[in-house]
Amino acid sequence: MKTLSYPAFDYAALLRDIHEEAQALCGQGRVATYIPALAKADPQHFGIAIETLEGGSYSIGNADVPFSIQSMSKVLVLSMVLARIGEALWSRVGREPSGSAFNSLVQLETENGIPRNPLINAGALVTTDALLSHCPDALTELLAFVRQVSGNPGIAFSEEIARSERESGYRNMALANFIRSFGNIHNEVDAVLDAYFHQCSLMLDCRDVARAFLFLANAGINPGDSVRLLEPVRARRVNALMISCGFYDQSGEFAFSVGLPGKSGVGGGIVALVPGQLSICVWSPGLNAFGNSLVGLKVLELFTRRTGMSIF
Ligand code: DON
Numbered sequence: 001m002k003t004l005s006y007p008a009f010d011y012a013a014l015l016r017d018i019h020e021e022a023q024a025l026c027g028q029g030r031v032a033t034y035i036p037a038l039a040k041a042d043p044q045h046f047g048i049a050i051e052t053l054e055g056g057s058y059s060i061g062n063a064d065v066p067f068s069i070q071s072m073s074k075v076l077v078l079s080m081v082l083a084r085i086g087e088a089l090w091s092r093v094g095r096e097p098s099g100s101a102f103n104s105l106v107q108l109e110t111e112n113g114i115p116r117n118p119l120i121n122a123g124a125l126v127t128t129d130a131l132l133s134h135c136p137d138a139l140t141e142l143l144a145f146v147r148q149v150s151g152n153p154g155i156a157f158s159e160e161i162a163r164s165e166r167e168s169g170y171r172n173m174a175l176a177n178f179i180r181s182f183g184n185i186h187n188e189v190d191a192v193l194d195a196y197f198h199q200c201s202l203m204l205d206c207r208d209v210a211r212a213f214l215f216l217a218n219a220g221i222n223p224g225d226s227v228r229l230l231e232p233v234r235a236r237r238v239n240a241l242m243i244s245c246g247f248y249d250q251s252g253e254f255a256f257s258v259g260l261p262g263k264s265g266v267g268g269g270i271v272a273l274v275p276g277q278l279s280i281c282v283w284s285p286g287l288n289a290f291g292n293s294l295v296g297l298k299v300l301e302l303f304t305r306r307t308g309m310s311i312f
Pocket of ligand 1: 072102165172266267290
């Protein structure tokens with residue numbers, strides 16, 4: 001892994017400045033309503049946390065309020081699957097940005113049920129299916145993994161959000177059934193959807209998320225317990241997928257304006273990584289038209305502009 005070097009920053013002061021500047025955008029985005037349980041989110045909530053590989057921990061605002069990480073979970077499940085089956089995943093999921101919405105069905109028909117990448121819903125369903133095939137109790141293992149990487153033994157699923165997603169999950173049901181018709185989902189569709197809805201419902205706060213993703217800024221080693229979770233080359237692959245596909249049809253814009261590997265979720269969270277340095281998580285539930293946190297994007301843009309911390 002290439003380690004980028006930077007001068008020492010006063011992260012506490014930086015967070016205060018950025019929080020104050022981005023606050024004006026709070027309330028301008030639209031909270032996700034297609035999952036009814038998410039519609040209750042308060043658009044004024046706004047937190048930021050930074051965790052550094054040197055052990056620094058900085059936060060501001062509502063950084064200790066848990067929210068559902070939604071699509072950010074796709075990166076964690078992908079990491080678990082790569083650690084278990086490695087390259088075998090790539091015969092079932094691609095590595096190209098889709099240029100389409102996160103829940104789109106359109107490319108699957110002509111591409112024989114092989115999703116473009118593991119970070120859109122279609123690809124995440126296949127990745128979760130692969131986890132189910134390799135773990136007898138996938139949700140228990142997922143929970144143990146997220147507790148390990150976040151260092152928080154209290155992390156849990158939200159049964160309310162998982163149920164709400166199931167009750168309104170016609171898109172994901174269509175995707176899973178369609179992919180299964182091509183033979184690219186191997187387990188019962190219901191079991192795959194149940195695991196997927198649960199992974200999306202995982203409740204973490206900004207500090208938990210920043211800590212949980214830090215192993216990906218550290219060539220695959222979890223700094224909390226020094227355990228290697230991914231081979232360096234695989235950690236690199238996950239970072240590459242985040243930068244090319246982590247923001248769906250806004251991935252190009254995120255690379256352009258921020259230039260860090262990252263991942264968003266419709267719960268309003270965004271995590272971004274500075275390889276060899278740190279992880280930063282922003283949470284604010286108001287979304288833009290692409291399903292990405294409006295304030296989150298602004299914060300990360302300000303962060304890279306002020307610090308020069310970008311891989312480009
Ligand atoms: O499957 C869904 O639609 C949601 N559980 C997750 C989508 C999501 O987070 C997209 N991210 N920005």
